[in-house]
Amino acid sequence: MQTTFRMDGLTGSARPVKPWMKVTPAIVTIGIIAAFAVHGRIAQPANYNDFADHSALLGIPHAGDVLSNIGFALVAIWGWLTLWPHRNSDQLRAGWPGYRLFLIGLFLTVFGSAFFHLAPGNGRLTWDMLPIALAGAGLLVGVRGDTQRGSNTNIEAIGLALFAAAGVVWWVYTDRHGAGDLRPYLLLQVLPLVLIPLWQSIHRAPRTERIAFAAAMGLYVLAKLAEVLDHQIANTLGFVSGHTLKHLIATAATAAIVWGVTRRLSKAERSL
Structure with a gap:
């Protein structure tokens, strides 16, 4: 079988992609799904909704956990404003359906997570889980489109969005x-951590972008x-809980992703 060189401007090298490397992500995905199946049901911890943050601000209960979601909106807006003008460019066209879903999910996380943390409980948890699942699905499709331009990312984005929604519905039903x-x-949540580095390595994504995603x-x-460590961090630091800190760190992670993609687009524009 003849190997082909990646010369589409989305990669950092013209190194040929070996056939066995192309199938590695699929094999890993099947292995992860099989491991989940063998493991059996994974339940929400019984004390999950017992958060350490009991702060209040301007009448807002659990203010730390609620207001720390604002950063997601800022990153989503920044990402939309910087990526939207490039949506039809050669550098972003294939990945845009996924990044669009990622940014929409990220923006909706602000409202879903804030609504949940105002009065934590399984009845509200659905609205926190759904946008997070959509963001994860979008990120997978976006990076796949960037690294494998032949994929039909519009269909993939719709398919994975439906899977994300179905996964949340499944949890509600079983709960x-x-x-x-x-x-x-x-x-x-697991697949992006494994597949994104694999895809970017196999298809030689730009080094800066790989570093940004690795940081994320x-x-x-x-x-x-x-x-x-929600309660332990709250008891140790006093002024912030672990869950509030989680939101702030996760915001930084999403910002790193947006920065990595925009950095690639900026370099592509300068090279024209």
Whole structure:
């Protein structure tokens, strides 16, 4: 089989992509899905809604957890304003359907998460989970489109958005029957951490963009750690809870993603 060179301006090298490398992400994806299936149901921790933040500001309960979502809106607006003008360019056309979904999900996270944290409980958690799932789905499609321009990202964005919604619906259904299962929802949080570095490495994404996305993935893991240590961080620092800190770190992670993509577009414009 003849290998082809990536010469479309989206990669940092004209190195040929070997056939076995092309199928590696699919094999890894199947392996992750199989691991989730074998593991069995993943339930929400019983004390998940017991957050450490009990601050109040201007009559807003849990103000730290609520107001710390504002950063997501700022990043989403910044991303939309900087990427929208390039949506039909050769550098962004394939990835735009995914990044559009990512930015919409990110913006909706502000309202969903704030609504949930005003009165934490499983009844409101759906509105926090859904936009996060949409953002994860969009990020997958966006990077796939950037690195593999032959993919039909419009269809993929619709398909993964439906899967994201179905995953949240599945959790609601199973939770109401006393056996909540987060596996489909968590899948859209795990896959980007694994597939994005793989795609960018295999298809030689620009070095700066790979660094930006790697920083985002690292910050995301740090944010999840802050979430787990919610009460410990609140007790240690006093002025901020772990969950509030999680929102701030996750905001930085999304900002790194937007910066990485806009940086690539800026370099492409200068090279014209």
